[in-house]
Amino acid sequence: MKQGMALEIMLSGESVLLTGPAGAGKTFVLNQFINLAKSDGKYISVTATTGLAATHLGGATIHSWSGIGISDELSSNFLDSMAKGRREIIEKTDILIIDEVSMLHDFRLDMIDNICRAVRKRDEPFGGIQLIMSGDFFQLPPINRGDSRAGGFVVNSEVWHDLDPVVCYLAEQHRQDDAKLLDILNALRAGELRRHHAECLLNRVDVEPEGDEVLTELHTVNVDVDRLNNSKLDLLEGDELFYTQTATGSKNYIESLQRSVLAPATLRIKKGALVMTVKNSLDRKYVNGSIGTVIDFESGTEYPIVEFRNGKVITIRPDTWELRDGDKKRASISQIPLRLAWAITVHKSQGMTLDAARIDLRKAFVEGMGYVALSRVKNLDNLYLSGINQMALRVSEDAQLIDVTLRSKAIKDCKRFKHLEDAAEKRKIELPKKPKKASGWSEKIAKMRETYPNAYRPWQSQQDELLKEKFQNGATIKELSSLLGRHEGSITMRIQKHFGEDVVQ
Secondary structure, three states, X not given: OOHHHHHHHHHOOOOEEEEOOOOOOHHHHHHHHHHHHHHOOOOEEEEEOOHHHHHHHOOEEHHHHHOOOOOOOOOOOOOOOOOHHHHHHHHHOOEEEEEOHHHOOHHHHHHHHHHHHHHHOOOOHHHHOEEEEEOOOOOOOOOOOOOOOOOOOHHHOHHHHHHOOEXXXXXXXXXXXXXXXXHHHHHHHHOOOOHHXXXXXXXXXXOOOOOOOOOEEEEOOHHHHHHHHXXXXXHOOOOOEEEEOEEEEOHHHHHHHXXXXXXXXXXXXXXXOEEEEXXXXXXXXXXOOOEEEEEEEOOOOOOEEEEEOOOOEEEOOOEEEEEEEOOEEEEEEEEOOEEEOXXXXXXXXXXXXXXXXXXXXXXXXXXXXXXXXXXXXXXXHHEEEEEEOOHHHOOOHHHHHHHHXXXXXXXXXXXXXXXXXXXXXXXXXXXXXXXXXXXXXXXXXXXXXXXXXXXXXXXXXXXXXXXXXXXXXXXXXXXXXXXXXXXXXXHHHHHHHHHOOOOOO
16 A cells, blocks of 8 residues: 555544555654644544654653553553543543554553543443554564563454454555565565575675775664673774753653653763764754764864764754653653664664664574564665574564455455545655665665775685685785775775784774
8 A cells, every 4th residue: 555545544534553564654654644633633642652662753652641551451440540631631532643553462452442431431442532553563572571461462452353443554665775685574574584585694794894884783682782882982082072961841751751762861972983863853954863973063062063974964953852641741851862873772773774784683582673673774785794593584473474464454445445546646745755776875886896896795705715815925905905806994804803903903
């Protein structure tokens, strides 16, 4: 289904599951819908299953909106103890949005349904609220812990069948521009990963970028991310600058918001630091996930000046995140929207598009983690793997079965709402442009290969052996570059990999 059609179905008042693969534009369509529905005077409650996803849309978690918190079931006096403000918000909500719904347990969706019915005194799904759910069941699933109630995907809930949401399955791709990478991602989703797919990924293991390009690394655990970022920053010369956030609201709301804001409470950077923007700028100068290097600090304000990968040089000024509960602002945090970008966790990379990344999947510990990580980049030439384990190549079998059902229903629903096609065509909305087949990155590689034929190609074992032999026999970096058809920076890093960083300065 096209984005415009999905948007018209949601605007028609139908409850919807908005789904599709990573990069299909689900969050973009949600933001379009939110803006248009608000302009029509609708009261919208924007929520997500995680605080991080909620900040992308400017909302709250579904757990706090409904009042269920971390509870596994509703107590007998739940409604009696519900705060008046919470009850009022549920009563006046016209549209409830739940983003990243793949991570919500089925029993919790039933709990939310029961609360809405009771508060609104209407015995119909969610008390008559239009429900818009968004997410991809192939990405991170609901987490079952040993000391809490186990559950599955929301499609197994009781209210799912009563609600019978329209399935808007977005099929167009707005991130990847590489047929090989798309084929791998689609094979992962279908559970049909073949030997040639695995070989394509393994060929990216230990590949190094040409020249002195610095890459963002994706790791599966926080300890590895913090260790790498801090060690890289410590190696830089020059003075450190510190930016401390300002916050408003009660302590508990500020703490809740802080867990969702990717910018640290105290940002520590130096000139030369690799950084990442963690919010879309209002003037569209950068987007969430843009990578750049701090090249200077603005005179007077000392705001960091960042040169991004696309060549733009921008002064990064403080921005604000808000925790909203319907129309009420519970807390806000103002901070420079940057974080160190030598490393980030796979979990926190969800929703981002990275120009290039080094990904370490040797410690992948949950189904879907590899799919999330690999789908952050646009093509295989931008992907550098440190390693990969078997878990990284798995997706949920339940998700695969669900996907077959959703695709089938989406086809039927698309036919059922065929009468909205004309409205979708006439509405003047700015949909994302599809990436061109020949990207600037591809052109850059093609140009480099005119001088260095093996640029960005995997190192073969015979090339490695030749490199080591010639280097030990006194060949210079320049001679090895000419012999092996690779940039001198790549030769240097390969030698350091084999013989240690002190061998070549």
